Amino acid sequence: MDGDHRGWRECSLSGAVFAVCMAGTTLPTPLYPLYQEKFGFSELTVTVVYAVYAFGVIGVLLLVGNASDAVGRRVVLMWGLGCAAASAVCFLCATGLGWLYAGRLLSGLSAGLFTGAATAYVMELAPPGGASRATFVATAANMGGLGCGPLLAGVLAQYAAWPLYLPFAVHLALVAGCAAVLLRLPETVRERLPLSTVRPQRPALPASVRAVFGPAAIASFVGFALFGVFTSVSPAFLAESLDVDNHAVSGLVVALAFFASTAGQLAVGPVGVRRSLPLGCAGLLAGLALLAGALHWDLMSPVVLSALVGGCGQGLAFRGALAAVAEASPADRRAAVISTLFVVAYGGISVPVIGVGLLTGPIGLENAGLVFIACMTVLVSGAAAYLLRRPVPVRT
Structure with missing residues (x-):
């Protein structure tokens, strides 16, 4: 019973880390009109800034999508958190369009690193017999995190100060907390291989x-x-x-x-x-x-x-x-x-x-x-x- 309780606790914590990372990928959504007003770009530019994220995800999936099977889940997830933090810093420092492109690309890299590795990690941390419930945790963390991003940014932008800065400062703090949590969770890949064994898929x-x-x-x-x-x-x-x-x-x-x-x-x-x-x-x-x-x-x-x-x-x-x-x-x-x-x-x-x-x-x-x-x-x-x-x- 104690083992099951610990397993579900670890499963839930890894799900929370998953959700925080995915929330960062949709955080800029309600802020695009503010960026348009500040930097004076067109609706086409908004869509290109948004789409840069997808190119980052696709690149990671094709090049190192299987990396966590070789080097371990936690290592890859820490890379993902590092990209998420760097993305937040880009938006915090944004003085022009180039910062937005860089922030979205890094956000895509973080999502690409997390999508497969975090899903597998959540399911592997669950106790035996809990596959169905663990699938729910992974699904809710992924899509729920994506939904929480625009909601958090929208509320902060509307009702708090510094609408183009506070959402990313809050997310940066959450990412730091997630890194601390991840360091305390166990690794689930027992036989780890060097990074050189990872090949493009x-x-x-x-x-x-x-x-x-x-x-x-x-x-x-x-x-x-x-x-x-x-x-x-x-x-x-x-x-x-x-x-x-x-x-x-x-x-x-x-x-x-x-x-x-x-x-x-x-x-x-x-x-x-x-x-x-x-x-x-x-x-x-x-x-x-x-x-x-x-x-x-x-x-x-x-x-x-x-x-x-x-x-x-x-x-x-x-x-x-x-x-x-x-x-x-x-x-x-x-x-x-x-x-x-x-x-x-x-x-x-x-x-x-x-x-x-x-x-x-x-x-x-x-x-x-x-x-x-x-x-x-x-x-x-x-x-x-x-x-x-x-x-x-x-x-x-």
Whole structure:
């Protein structure tokens, strides 16, 4: 009993460290309008600053995504915390656009280092028989942390002094506390290897996984693209089209999407993998339709509903996609296949978001958003139609 109690305590503490790191990656979201006002850059620049984060994540996943298997979980997580701290320092020192690019790139590096290593660490610290509960801790820490970032920054920016500094100072203090916690937690990798053994991971698609991977990757891409647009341009839309200049409100709207994603991921258990992917696609379609209504009629309520419905659909689709792809992959290629899925997913929060930014200048933010929605609707409709004709196979 004492061992179980200690195991859950360590599992929870590692989950808290995970959440703090992920919160830092979304911390700037409600602050972009303030940076635009201070530095005088366009909506396109906002989307590029945001997308730099995704390039950092993808780079880490491809180059050193398996590093924690070799050198140990704690070492990699400490690197991730170091990148998170350096990111916060960049934003604290920001006197121009270059600092924002550097801060977002470092934030992406921290997320890339944490995504796989922290998930494995949380599950390995749980006591025997606690895999399901540990999965919940990891899921809640990941998406819950992403949701807490804009909420924390929005509240501090709206109701406290120094809106462009205090959120990052608070996060820097939290990161320092997490480093102290991490030093007291045990290492779970018993046989550690030198860093020289870590090799770049090449994206891989064995023949057995290709039929499942296509629709799973499309659903993941669209879900992350929806999150990308929400977190990069929704504060500007709320301010310009709806006259909502309360940073706490814009942070809350973004946070709702991540919290809803957590609920959607948790629903995969009772719903089942076979049904979660098509249901997730349906949720994404509904979320896109609500967002289109919000953009067309300049209404607040569809924005909130889009965050909730689209976020839940994203959670269902992405966890279902992960489970389906992992199930179809050979054991010796599973990590490489999952890394490939993450690369596609994080591509969704870079390429489409920059596309919206490019279109904003000539046709306006609202019309650019509608073009994005139309493109994403075509993609996710195709994936949903395929899944209805050929459901994901589930082993018994």
